[in-house]
Amino acid sequence: MGGHNRCYQAGSRQTLFQALVAIVAAGASYAWAMNIAPAPVSRHISTPEAMLVRALLDIRDSKFSSARDHIDSLLVANPNFRLAQLVKGDLLLARARPINSIGNESGGSAEQVAGLRDEARVRLMRSQIEPLPELAPRYLLQLPKKEKLALVLDSTKSTLFVFENTGKTPRYVADYYVSIGKNGLEKLREGDKKTPVGVYHVVSRLPKDKLTDFYGSGAYPISYPNEWDRMRGRDGHGIWLHGTPRDTYSRPPRASDGCIVLTNQDLETLATKLQVGSTPIVIADSIEWAKPDEVESLRSELASSIESWRHDWESRNTDAYLLHYARKFTSNGLNLAQWSAQKQQVNAAKTWIKVKVSDISLLLYPGKEDMAVATFEQDYASSNLSNRMMKRQYWIRENSKWRIVFEGAA
């Protein structure tokens, strides 16, 4: 052959860049890609992810050799980072022939490649997350002193946020890339491959040695289905926070059967802080952020509703006490009428009642409904019976007044 010139690479890599922009554009957030700001200092994202994002931005800026350096060094430490391997393949192949889209020539199935492209989009989107100190998720109304942290999942950002309980406005600690159910959110049925939306808590810990490699560094089942899910007839089970298999650093954003999947490194970091049996996790479609005074006004509304309920119970004013319960109320299979009848009878037999409520946790339910979950320690004493228990109540706004729609032992 007559010979070839060394400039043969430039054109084909340009198309790789265009493919990247296309991926970004395909996502919801195109604007930020064009206006990249440095990540805020307070944000702690994992090194492999930071390196991957730098490589993707290098590709966008046509700095291919810098992109390769970032990918190569991240792969030294994390050879199981699939998306990084795919980008590496593209960067290499682009030197041999034109590529018109990320992973297009990789030989993977359409589903596999789409999953990894989606991960690229999400990782880039995540690089733009900037937690603002003056905002917090509006779900975290009040956390008891014993609770060290709260988790809030933003599914559109494939991100699990960790907040520290300060007694006042929760403080951002970290956030992690997560995968959720293949079919997205709003779990309804067993096997629907969806992740539930709601307020849950971490119920137990399954150590690594009791699990197959698939779950990675461990698993933390959460309390799906909760009381509200059951009231609405939702079923299924086994929604866990867990890690990834040895050969997989991370999975695409929508990949699980409903579980929330973290990288093993992130799960291990999180595990040191988790309080099994209590740490709350709020799973939302897209987090609603609010200012402290908005959160405070909602919190005090609910706190005074609980106080009023406690007071009316203690004063044995059963009619007033029963006004705190919603029309749709149920508890242990009793509807409001049956419950009212039972309470009238029980309370009438007492000469005195004392109710103490402490360690209140107040979490707003994500979604359209105005609902909150209150969990607290209840110290009940009366002329003929005393007990201490953890109680959970679901409060809904009914005719502008907060009322209890479910009540039971937590």
Place this chain on the structure above:
Amino acid sequence: MSRISLLALGAVLLLVAQMQSGFAANSYEDASKLFKQGNYASALEKIETVITANPRDARARFLKGLILTEQAKPADAIKVFTSLTDDYPELPEPYNNLAVLYASQGQYDKARKSLEMAIRTHPSYAIAHENLGDVYAKMASEAYDKALQLDRSNTAAQTKLAMIKDLFSGSVVPGKGLSDTAEPAVAGATTPATAEKPATAAAKPAAQPAKADIDAVLAAVDGWAKAWSSKDANAYLGYYAPGFQVPGGEARANWEATRRDRIVKPKLIEVTVGSPKVSFDAEGRAIVKFRQGYKSDSLSTSGTKIMTLVKNNDRWQIIQEKMN
């Protein structure tokens, strides 16, 4: 010392070494013949005597590397080519063959580095570029396998890079690479084993090129590109004059065979001729300078090509070509 003079010095050393012993030259020819006949054991025996007599004989050592490769002794062949790159770092061919051997062992990163060395010494070295493209594709495929957990191990052996069979096959193309400003007219002088005359050195523009001639030359270049694009090897070779200066002083038949292979092998080829400029020298030969674009299913390149055409029986044919 500039790279050109280093190369020239290397060439002088080689020639001196080869002239030292007529016996050695004969034995080399014998070994080469045996090698071509597939009689590797005897060829190896023969070439060893040549090397013993003259340990600096690059050509002989190169042949030894080829023989060992054919004998499926890649580790030994790698040693031979590596020592050649140590002693003659200006020669691209040993780097290329080293890369081929590394690639055959799946050591793609080493292969890549060797090819980059070959290209560094000769930036427009076509085979090294093609091989490098293949190595990148292979490395990409490995990364993809890890990304997607594909099992393509059974196809791993399918990529076969091109081994260079003759020393100086790539480096003889006149005016190549060593200097971007190399004029087509000063051809040949920098490289060793070529008998090429600096024939065009005295080139002067002719008085008035006729428009008809320009059109005819452009039509020939266009036809040449079309024949290549349509993978019509016969038509393509028909554009080359009987006196065509085969790169590397290779036998015309060998060159034609290689060209046929390169034209037939890709599934798809697209050759484009961009902004051609025609001039004529004192001997009435046409010199066409254009941007050559080449795209196949495995490679995409572009570069400036300078083609010299002569008129034979009313037909413009290529007498010399080179990429800058």
